[in-house]
Amino acid sequence: MSINSYLHDLGSSLVLNSNEKSSITTSINALKTRLTSYFGEDVIDKIIFGSYTRETILPRKADENSDIDLMVVFKNxxxxxxxxxxxxxxxxxxxxxxxxxxxxxSPTIVLELNHIKFELVPAYNFYSLYYIPKNSSEWMYTNPNDFNNKLVECNKNNTYKIKPVIRLLKHWNIQKNSRGLSSFELESKIAYEMTYSYINCTSYTDYLKSALGKLRTYSNATKIDNAVAKINEALRNENDGYPYTALSKIKEVFPEV
Structure with missing residues (x-):
């Protein structure tokens, strides 16, 4: 197996399986129903947002802290x-x-179920604009779909490799970077920096090295440089005819799950 085939397969494995999706959908529907029952007309909408809607959430097998963001829109x-x-x-x-x-x-309420964690985010709507907590005493404007659209555009412009690359880098961030980047920070830096077709990037290793370079300013530069060095070493091993050594080296950066 080549390095890029391994990365493709690993990126594909870092998605929710059908059973997880079904269980989460059931929990979301139950939660929304209970919110309506409890608050009545005081809650005017319930909106799922975040990495779950962008298909960049990691399954629990890869991230025990995976969560679903639910914006609960109150009258205010x-x-x-x-x-x-x-x-x-x-x-x-x-x-x-x-x-x-x-x-x-702060500024969310965390509800931990057996199979998934929810972050309940209060919000209110003013002239069709949504506001969520900046902290416990201040509100800030948000557009829950704005970044989703940006990521879709970026993914499309880069041969649909950006979402798998984000999942791979989230995996690296957990396993090798001590969660040095927040999930949203990692996604947003990649999406905004790589919106348009990235020059000279065709393979997963190309995109991963470019994305790590974009993240270098925002995270532990030493760990990022180490990751890039190991990717390059794996590629050299592969080019020199040592595929097993190459796979062993790439797994030091992106381990199996």
């Missing part, structure tokens, strides 16, 4: 601060999911 006629709604979401979770682990991880 009296301009309450975010903490008021965080308190209400925590009370909801404790009432409807009493056996689950529930806690505030």
């Amino acid at each position: 006629p009296y301009s309450y601060k975010p903490q008021s709604f965080l308190n209400r979401l925590k009370s909801f979770a404790e009432a409807k999911y009493s056996t689950s682990e529930i806690y505030q991880s």
Whole structure:
């Protein structure tokens, strides 16, 4: 197996399988139903956003901290601060999911189920614009679909390799970079830096080295340089006719799951 075939297969394995998707869909539908039952007309919308909608979320086998972001849109006629709604979401979770682990991880409420973790994000809508917590006392504007569109464009312009590359780099970030980059930070830096077709990039190793170069400013430069050096060493081994040595070296950067 070549290095790029291995990376292709690994990137494909870092997606939710059909059973996981089915279980998550069931949990999302139940959660939305319970929100409506508990809050009634005070909640005007429930919007899933984040890496789950972008198909860049890692399965639990690769990331025990994988979570689903759910924006709970409240009426807010009296301009309450975010903490008021965080308190209400925590009370909801404790009432409807009493056996689950529930806690505030500012500015969200985390609900941990057996198979997935939800981050409940309070929001309100003002003249068709959405606002979510910046912290416990301030709101900030968000467009939950804006970045999704950017990533779709970037992926399309780069022969549909960007989403697999993001999953591979999330895997590296967990296994080799001590989660030095947040999930969204990693995705956004790659998507915005590589929106258009990237010159001289055709293979997964090309894209991974280019993406790591883009991330170098924002993370541990030594670990990134080490990753690039090992990719280059693996490629040299492969070119010199040592495929097993090459695979062993690339697995030092992107281990099997």
